[in-house]
Amino acid sequence: MTKPIHVTSEIGKLKTVLLKRPDVEVENFTPDMMPRLLFDDIPYLPTAQKEHDYFADTLRDNGVEVLYLEKLAAEALDAGGDEVKNTFLETMLAESGYAAGVTHDALKEYLSTMTTQAMVNKIMGGIRKNELDFVPRDLVSAAEEEDYEFFMDPMPNLYFTRDPAASIGDGLSINHMTFPARQRESLFMENIIKYHPRFANQGLQVWRDWNHTTRIEGGDELVLSDTVLAIGVSQRTSADAIEDIARNLFSSDSGYEKIIAIRIPHNHAMMHLDTVFTMINKDQFTVHPGILGEGGHIDTWTITQGSDGELSLDHRTDLKQVLKDALHLDDLDLIPTGNGDPIIAGREQWNDGSNTLAIAPGVVVTYNRNYVSNQLLREHGLKVLEVLSSELSRGRGGPRCMSMPLVREDL
Template structure:
């Protein structure tokens, strides 16, 4: 009898009833993200490589950087970031290693290179065969570094150059552009429950990034079972991971931003609701569409069950905002949308909380909040309830977090911050413990 009772409670814990339907919460697969704050068990990062050294003043704007990081220093800072997570028991996986392991299969590697050259439009300026043969000449791990770091025209011998574009090296020095934004692994994909959203990136410089996670999810040995897909990178509408926050087992917050469109949010909602996972609502939060407020997580992150960071500039007079609660409609493929105007009241409603504390970036001071928001003062990475990783340069925001009872783990950030992204931006959680 004791065994039967135990099994019954185990069954109840792993299931959820929604509109009379029985739903299984799979926490045992390779992916399991049902919150922003559960103990961070496993995360994917990308250590900055020579792709940042292939930045030049002329390409900064096109490649979405404001300055050129110093490679040895940015690598040292990134190592300190990953060490801070390992010390708390997080398993850290590297994107470049996962991709190399995925491409050990020759057939997958050939398909990958063909798609990469097509999406890079490199075949418009160089022989597809020449570039394929050149990249294939390296061991797989070096080939991955080359793909991520960029391929210069000067690397390929003169006798293989057959057109004017190739010969005019000073016109555009790359066959394949470097991908310096890769260390922000948050954006190309987002784990939601036991599935994943492979995102359509908004900016041309980042379009190819989600291709890497697409291949890893479909072909890496770690993901032997089919992983549910909630959004596909071939969508016409852009959606980025910095705008996707998993608040709890039922609720996702998504920013309507310069990088994420309303159409993409509704597309994701329909896919989720049709598949009937545990998620029953999406809270769409409009934020100013500017580079300073790039994603929702640059102005709003969850640090504990009832505490959040916020940049006050996203709120209008009397705290008013445009917020929409999206839920399944009565007809298949239809959703219900309700408008709200106050963030605290909305969070209380959807998370069933009595109180919510918003911790202002820079303490709400006009100068400090603008300065620290530019350096990602609100972009915290929760590694456990009430425990966050932040940049050390945001000392006012960090003090406010500590005064609110949050444990703050600071990491060096002089070079990391040049890319306009913080600890949350630099991490793609794939497993968290239940809260």
């Protein structure tokens, strides 16, 4: 029987996906908070929701079951019972800077009076100071900026469900993310996997859990086949986290034998591998030309299990050949974002032109605004399903970022 998580490729027919419908969290902040919250603008919520519903409908119309993070999280906590809900709340408060003290107590009391769904939504949306009839006089609060509006920051990046966890084979990694703005997001997934009736006690493997100091994010984790992964060495994923997950995968029955670590520029526009490189068919990939050096070269390390019990690393720079070797392909089509024009490529990559979501081999969901790249994909034989993108793209993520595949058909 198929497990509730089963993903052995980037392109197998998508059966079940996890999304988060954007809600108040994407507008509950001011421009000066944007850099810290990793947003470049403040989306107009009604339009962002319409666009997201269009995305979800596009997936449903193509036979995909759509699950929502916010709903699963509340159901998981209810299924877990009072103790689980209490532990979740304590962890969430501690991770928000309130392990104990009067503010902790006031926030806990405030959240505890709510239904589980309302509590989850409130934590996601952020808690402003003026919501509570309480003025903290403790030392912790005295150390804070006095006119800062929030007790708990909103989590506007939640609609990028790709990043806090990543499905790999019959399991997942629950990711310790890089920036504080996103670190609490993984707690929802951790509780869903442990306590939601759909996932609990189903023999799912956690290849790497949240409890780490080294960093990894799902946008960097690409499942190229049932034996090969690609992982970005990026602004968000560190080499030691890649080596850690490699050891866990290679020493278990995961089926994974090879990880291609690909070093990409460490900047906000290209924060994850999937912002510059995605797999869209058995032998086709999108790639942002800006990451390739002279002659199409880039640093890659193919990681395998060495005979001495240590990892073996093979450094090469010909990405195309590395992929052909790992996937046993005679040829391979690397399709350049923006058709190679440096201005168009830069503009469309910024709006996630390389960030395609494959829902079957050769069938991809993309943002409509990247019309040059979309046309090129069609010319290369792909079926392109365009979705709306005026507001969603302000968070710097596209269709792959906005989706966490839970089940795909094997190829």
